[in-house]
Amino acid sequence: MVLLFRRNAQTLKNVSHFRSAAFNYVENLDSQYMHDGVAHIVVQADSLSDLLSPFSTAKRPRLNQDFINFIDVEANHIPVEESIVVDVVGEGFTEKDRATIQSLLRLHYGFELAESEFELKLNLRRCFKLLAFFIVTAAVFFVMAIRHDTVFIEIPAIAAWFSLWELFNSAWLDRGDLKLNRIEAGQLASMQVHFQNR
Secondary structure, three states: OOOOOOOOHHHHHHHHHHHOOOOOHHHHHHHHOEEOOEEEEEEEOOOHHHHEOOOOOOOOOOEOHHHHHHHHHHHHOOOOOOOEEEEEEOOOOOHHHHHHHHHHHHHHHHHHHHHHHHHHHHHHHHHHHHHHHHHHHHHHHHHHHHOOOOOOOHHHHHHHHHHHHHHHHHHHHHHHHHHHHHHHHHHHHOOEEEEEOO
16 A cells, blocks of 8 residues: 555545554454354355355365355454354255265365475474574584685575574474464364254
């Protein structure tokens, strides 16, 4: 967003209003999602075909991306420490349809959980590789410094500094985001599905 340099009274009033804008998160969370101590995401659908991708087959059904996106967007507003229940509201669901929806949601979010765990493992491997590279380059730097070999001493120093910086970035910054993604994926993978008639 660009802040124009032209500052008239209306612009300053608007900016002041925007800075003072407030939103009561807890009150709105309670009124929009929370019921009986559990967060509810309410989805309206008339039949199983509303929730399945038109490109999937009967032998390998997949969830409609709009349905998944809706759940993801709604879950984004819910704190990770809250359990989630997806309430599917509709009347055209047989017991087989209900079991299909539950298993497909478990499958979809189970894959996301597995992917987030895999990303955490890759991050840990990267951290160990960067640590090993730092130790080696720092050792080379100190050996060169002890020998007073100043011709190429900057190369291991720069490499050691770079690997230390990347290690810090991977271990503290990236890993924190990956852990949060893992918790969010676990929250969605463990959600329950309830069905309600209109």
